[in-house]
Amino acid sequence: MLAINMADVVNVLNTCRPYLIGFGVVFVIALIVIIAAFKMDKAKRKLIRSEAGIAILLALVVVVNMICFGPMNSMISLATGNGTISEETSAEATDLVEEIAEEGIVLLKNEDNILPLADSNKLNVFGWASTNPCYGGTGSGSLSDAYETVTLLQGLENAGFELNTELSDFYTDYRADRPEVGMWEQDWTLPEPTADSYSEDMMNNAKDFSETALVVITRVGGEGADLPTDVSQVTYTDNSTEYKDFEEGEHYLQLSQTERDMLDLVCANFDNVVVVYNGANAMELGFLNEYDQIKGALWCPGTGQSGFNALGRILSGDVNPSGKTSDTFVADLTATPTANNFGSFFYDNTEEFNMTQVGFTGEEEIVAPSFVNYVEGIYVGYRFWETAADEGLINYDESVVYPFGYGLSYTTFTQEMGEITESDGQISFDVTVTNTGDTAGKDVVEVYYNPPYTNGGIEKATANLIAFEKTETLEPGASETVTITFNEEDMASYDYQNAQAYVLEAGDYQISINSDSHNEIDSQTYNVPETITYSGDNTRSTDNAEVTNQFDDAAGDVTYLSRADGFANYDEATAAPASLSMSDEHKATFINNGNYDPSDYNNDSDEMPTTGADNVLELADLRGVDYDDAQWDELLDQLTVSDMDQLIALGGYQTIAVSSIGKVQTIDCDGPASINNNFTGTGSVGFPSAVMIASTWNKDIATAFGQSIGKMADEMGVSGWYAPAMNIHRSAFAGR
Structure with a gap:
């Protein structure tokens, strides 16, 4: 989705x-001539007026052409691109969407083997x-309207389920559309009919229709805003005038009161939820264990265009789930190391640096300096929860609902770990995975290491995922041997205080295969002498340059979380910032658009680089030429100041053509879940x-996703992609 900054438009x-x-x-000249012609006789006045009008028209035509073939040429090219994706390629992509969802949906709970729902094709969906x-x-993660989207209910119906339409009609009558949470505005309302609006007849009809109830809880998030840590401080409309969905201080990633009431109602009427x-x-997700009636649970992140077909097939048993959690699900998100240090903290003494700019909405807004302290250091996600439990800081079973790397299956597996060997710094061992159940399925081999730790020494977590492999589909009784390989140096820890480098400390390293980050299947000891x-x-071997500290001056007056003495500094380190003031030292070097003056950086000894040289080189001539080759300087000397200016000024979703070096225009498309030209709609x-x-x-599957994007980009004539990015997920409330 295109985000337009009005300042860029003005530029x-x-x-x-x-x-x-x-x-x-x-x-103006033509207008003056026309006015002056009033003093002439009628024939001359008519002639001069017509010629002046023609002059204005010709000037307009010339100017429009010069603009279209000059500064606006690249923008017009963007808007008139004609690349299209073939039906065959789109069909292949759709199949891959569903394959990803089939393997990415995670089975969290399955008591009494309630899933799959093979005994009945009738289903109440609440x-x-x-x-x-x-x-x-x-924002950029939204889907294209050009393709049909399979809804959740359609996905269930496509899998053969007959749904209670009285319920779905009830919900659409309550509200047909989801409140907008996007780039320009966010309405965080969670529509949900109150429990007392379900009539007795409706519930009796539901019980007569099916003995099983499926409850759907959804949360949205993405580019534009972080998820609310206090719903009372954002736009939200309660579902009832009798109570609030969220009390002051309650957050968006817990159940609303209306959702809780709905669950109470469903569980009071159904034993199989x-x-x-x-x-x-x-x-x-702690509520999943608060109701005896909730026997099954699935985690289904955003499914893309047709991924809800996979949800239907998993519920029906046509597909055996094999997904594993990619985050740790904790019982209380206000008790995480990041809870007090997430979001934007605005300085209270930097008014002189405030700026006024035109924002996404076209309205003026004040932009003020802000900060956030990443106090947790390396103890992010499962690395914190596993280490904190090992150090006795937390009760793991009370703190963690579902570990990182957790996921159930409709079958059972065993994993047997072979002997570890080392050769030329490379560690290897085999893991034999056997399907011991009665349903075909896939399993994941997860490999973690626990390094030797000295109290007060280099910060290290007790659980570190170092390798993983997923099996092919294994029929009941079948086995597959997976070979695990990684470099010994991959177990090195970064010492930012003393060595200021990666250090592989001598000692015993526990290398284990786990069912998730917390539960070990088998392990062996590997010694570094x-x-x-x-x-x-x-x-x-993977470093292209020496790795050492680069930003010591950014450490600030902050206490960082340390494992020393069993996380003895936890309360101090994870507290909210003690001060919101910027120091005088940092003020003296603080620069933003509000106080930047390019003349401050003028130097009499500076020399203007060569521009507009005639070195007879083209960009294509340097394909494969070494980065440090002198020809690159010769090529850059051919650029004019205007070339360089427009390369930067017109750099959104494209790079412009530059005739002085024979460079063609390239088109970039938005992502990260698709490839979309925001200008043509393709x-x-x-x-x-x-x-x-x-x-x-x-x-x-991840590789196939990239290959599919590449194929579609080629058909669209696209060279660049605003692609997915890495993210440490330090907080569950992060929007982007």
Whole structure:
């Protein structure tokens, strides 16, 4: 989705100013001539007026052509691109969307083997979100309207389920559309009919229709805003005038009061309840264990264009789920190390740096300096929860609902770990996976290491995922041997205080295969006889340069979380910032657009680089030429100042053509879940969210996703993609 900054629009329009000024001069002169002609006789006056009018028209035509073939040429090219995706390629992408969802949906709970729902094809689906689920992210992560989207209810029907339409009609009558959570505005309302609005007849009809209830809970998030940590401080409309959905201080990733009441109602009327959590952010799911009637649960992040077909096939048993959680689901998100240090903290003494700018909505807004302290250091996600439990800081079973890497199956597996071997710094061992159940399925081999730790020494977590592999589909009784390989140096820890380098400390490393980050299947000890410090010329094999501290000056007056003495500084380190003031030292070096003056950086000894040289080189001539080759300087010398200016000024969703170096225009498209040209409206099928892809734990599927995007980009004539990015998920409330 295209995000337009009005300041950028103004800058682009400013490139047209000289042409418009020229037209204005011609227009004024012609107007003066027309006025002066009033003193002439009628014949001459008519002739001069007509010629002046023709002059104005010609000037307008010339100026428009000069603008269209000059500063606006690249923008017009963007808007008139003619690349299209073939039906065959789109069909292949749609199949891949559903394959990703089949392997990315996670089975969280399955008491009494309630799933799959093979005994009945009738199903009651509760929850307003069942009629308006989450398909992906917001902003750039949203889906294209050019392709049909399979809804959650359609996915169930396509899998052969007959649904209670009285319920779905009830929800759509309550509200047909989902409140807008996007780039420009956010309405965080969670529509849900109050429990007392379900009539007795409706509930009796539901019980007569089916003994099983499926409850859908959805949360949305994405580009534009973080999820509310206090719903009372954002736009939200309660579902009742009798009570609030969220009390002051309650957050978006817990159940609303109306959702809680709906669950109470459903569980009071049904003994077999399955919950589907539809959302990418790790919600508080402790409620799944508060009701005896909730026997099954699935995590279904954004499914993309047609991924809800996979949900239907998993519920029916046509597909055996094999997804694993890509986050840790905790009981209380206000008790995480990041809870007090998430969001934007505005300085209270930097008014002189405040700026006024035109924002996405076209309205002026004040932009003020802000900060956030990443106090947790390396203890992010499962690394914190596993280490904190091992150090006795937390009760793991009370704090964690579902570990990282957790996921159930409709079958059972065993994993046997072979002997570890080492050769030339590479560690290898085999794992034999056997399907011991009666249903075909896939399993994931997860490999973790626990390094030796010295109290107060280099910060290290007790659980570190270092390798993983997913099996092929194994029939009942079948086995597959997976070979695990990784470098010894991959177990090095970064010492930012002393060595300021990666260090592989001497000692025993526990290498284990786990069913998830918390539960070990088997392990072996690997000994490193001598400490290795990767500094100077002794870099790791994957380092392109020496790795050392780069931003010591950014550490600030902050206490960072340490494992020393069992996280003795936890309360101090994870507290909210003690001060919101910027120090005088940092003020003296603080620069933003409000106080930046380019003349401050003028230097009499500076020399203007060569521009506009005639070195007879073209960009294509340097394909494959070494980065440090002198020809690159010769090529850059051919650029004019205007070339460089327009390369930067017109750099959104494209790079412009530059004739001085024979460079062609390239087109970039938006992502990350699809490839869409925001100017022509041409786009691709929307894939599941990156969280869903991560939850497949399948490298081949991730590769296939990239290959599919590449094929579609080629057909669209696209060279660049605003692609998925890495994210440490330090907080479940992060929007983007």
